[in-house]
Amino acid sequence: MQDADLLDCLVIGGGAAGLTAAVYLGRYKRRVQVVDAGASRLRLIPLSRNVPGFPEGIAGPDLWRRMREHAVAYGVPIAEACIERLEQRAGGGFIAHAAGREWHARYVILATGACDVAPEIPGLDHALQAGQVRYCPVCDGFETQGQRVAVLGRAGHGLRESLFVAGFGNEVTWLAMQSQEEVAPADLARLREAGVRIAESAPTRIECSQSDGVCVDLVNGQRLHFETLYPALGLVHACGLATALGARAHADGQLEVDAHQQTCVPGLYAAGDVSVDLNQISVATGHAAIAATAIHNRL
Ligand SMILES: Cc1cc2nc3c(=O)[nH]c(=O)nc-3n(C[C@H](O)[C@H](O)[C@H](O)COP(=O)(O)OP(=O)(O)OC[C@H]3O[C@@H](n4cnc5c(N)ncnc54)[C@H](O)[C@@H]3O)c2cc1C
Structure with missing residues (x-):
């Protein structure tokens, strides 16, 4: 792989957090790629009435589509795939694998969400x-x-x-x-x-x-x-890609992160439901802004 193919940041997950991170990194003119398995919890929301700016409510699928369009408008490519394995790359950064494809990146934001039982x-x-x-x-x-x-x-x-x-x-x-x-x-x-x-x-x-x-x-x-x-049967946090690399999770499943959303694995950030117990769109987008900006400042 040529250095020119190395992404600044790979965003794994294209829901509220991942797409917000994509918008920020796209606007910071960074080389970023989103890979998404297509099962955002946004798509299950009949009508959300607590998203700021939508007093009349907005249907989750509409918000998801608008967020995707927003990321694409700043030139961020979105691939449909499920990352099966993430490994650390010799010389720094990460390699993500999905069904015969791979992406190399200096930083990763894991925005893989959680699923209700x-x-x-x-x-x-x-x-x-x-x-x-x-x-x-x-x-x-x-x-x-x-x-x-x-x-x-x-x-x-x-x-x-x-x-x-x-x-x-x-x-x-x-x-x-x-x-x-x-x-x-x-x-x-x-x-x-x-x-x-x-x-x-x-x-x-x-x-x-x-x-x-x-x-x-x-x-x-x-x-x-x-x-x-x-x-109220609990949630399953999609944190396996991170814990396999040594990231720590809290007892009820969400990933531990610092004030910049970085896990204890240097360069691996987490945003949204995968790293919080207040599962909210505004929290996911806030996390993503923090993680994307921290990465931009380190590049
Ligand atoms: C019925 C319902 C109603 C809700 N109503 C509201 C509401 O009104 N207001 C509110 O603020 N919140 C609401 N929420 C919560 C809100 O949907 C979530 O907090 C928000 O979507 C979290 O964003 P996220 O990006 O962390 O996760 P998600 O939006 O779930 O996105 C995660 C994405 O990661 C992908 N992914 C997972 N693993 C991989 C992998 N290995 N490789 C590639 N991609 C992967 C998934 O397919 C998914 O697309 C509701 C949730 C539900 C279920």
Whole structure:
């Protein structure tokens, strides 16, 4: 490989973080390439109402398309591929491999995101689009005011999310999946104070339909009805390319980074959901601006 082919920066992942990094690096006139596997969580958002500048809301796929167009407008190429392996390059930098192709770069921004652990619900995609199933109360808890809302998740995630969701003037039931025995008395008292009910037994089946909303059957034969369900089953962070190189991750999966978004592997940066527990578009774009500028200043 000729030195002229060496990228200043390879951005792995073309969602909110990766595309923002591409815009910044493109405008800094750096040699940058985005490689994206095409599964941004942006594409799952029916309508986001907390992106600054869009008071009427914007559909996730529209925002994703606009962000791609923005990166392309500054000359950044976007390849569709899934990076399978990242290695350190003799003499500095990195080599990324994907199905017989490879990219060499001085710096890498890992913007590979995270995936929600999905509940077993027939027609889940449709229920997500209809807003009956929602993953992110930070994003859309506001929209559940006055509704009957269920939170599905074991002690830990489920408990924290139930308390959070109950702050929106709704009627919350925690589907605790038989984990309420693990909850400390002080936390049970907090749930009571917040008005959160705990379902009497574990859910056996959840169904969503236009006519009946979200129906939950419990082991004890009860059937509960809700307008909205928040699964709180956790997230899987796509951090494997970095941890394979020795980058450290926190206990719940996101990568550890410094104030410039650099992991403990010199030259390897991380931005967006893969490196934070506040999974938000504005956080992902902020990370990307910080990482891209830090890299530009080092080049
Ligand atoms: C239903 C839903 C609603 C949401 N609503 C909102 C909202 O209203 N407001 C808000 O702020 N946030 C919302 N979010 C969260 C928001 O979508 C994420 O925080 C944001 O997309 C994170 O950006 P990211 O770039 O880190 O990850 P993503 O946008 O998920 O992008 C990651 C990209 O990396 C790619 N990738 C992964 N591994 C590889 C690899 N090995 N090689 C190449 N590419 C790879 C993926 O395919 C994907 O395209 C919502 C999320 C969901 C699921």
